Amino acid sequence: MRQSLILVLLVCVSICACKAPAPKSYVTPEVHLKKKPIEMGTPVDIQYTFLTADDFLGFRKNLTVFVHFLDPQGKIRFVDDHLPPVRTNQWVSSQRYDYQRTVFVPENIPPGEYTIELGVYLPEGKGERIELNAKKITARSYDVGKISIHQPDSSGIRFVDGWYDVEQDPAENFYHWRWTKGKAVAEAPNPRADAVLYLRADSDQTRFTQHQTVTIRLNSNTIDEFVVSGSDEFVKRYEIPKDKLGDDPIVKLEIDVSETFIPASKGNSTDSRELGLRVLNLYLTAAS
16 A cells, blocks of 8 residues: 555656656747848858847846757858847846847858757856747757858959968868958949948057058048957948049958068067968848
């Protein structure tokens, strides 16, 4: 009799455990693309939105958003992990947090429909992930949309003068870059419409006694001059009115850098090139 009672209790506990409610999610993520489909090697502006529930009690710590772009076979091909502009430990209930980021699609990746996988996690300790209100892919990673990626129709930018040969990291061979000299000139097809110019680049500011000043010109007209204050990668986005592009079929782009360095002048490097900016992406496209 006693054994039967124990068995019944175990079954009841098991049933109760199976029916335990799932953890409640207090934040709903959304992702919206500014254009689609997307060509390989081109930028895409992505709007991220997080909606907090009425009974959201807040996050005590600052969390990181991870974003993975999964190819048709489910393999991660590129990412956009980041900290939201309004840190998560400042989020409050019944609010909508919107912000935009520019992501550059790598070249020569498999074409097809990609899944955007998103999650929120604590970047310290065991990397605990937060429950979200969205379609699950795995434990606390979520399907927040699709993106169609295809081969580009043309090569686009032509690197005319002041550029070194293309380079790549063997471990990340989908990404490429070119170093500039002190002045670099490129050409792009004229979109003949309101356009957007993107520049994604970085440099080694530890090489200089003073920060680099970069001047960007389009058809010999200065559109920006800025100081590179650190060695982190940066993205510049410029909205260009149609009348600033001119009537010629080709638009001329110039990048002038106030300071350059020669790697061989310090350390054990044998690289005697004069280097300015490391440009990962330079792209001119019609505004969507």
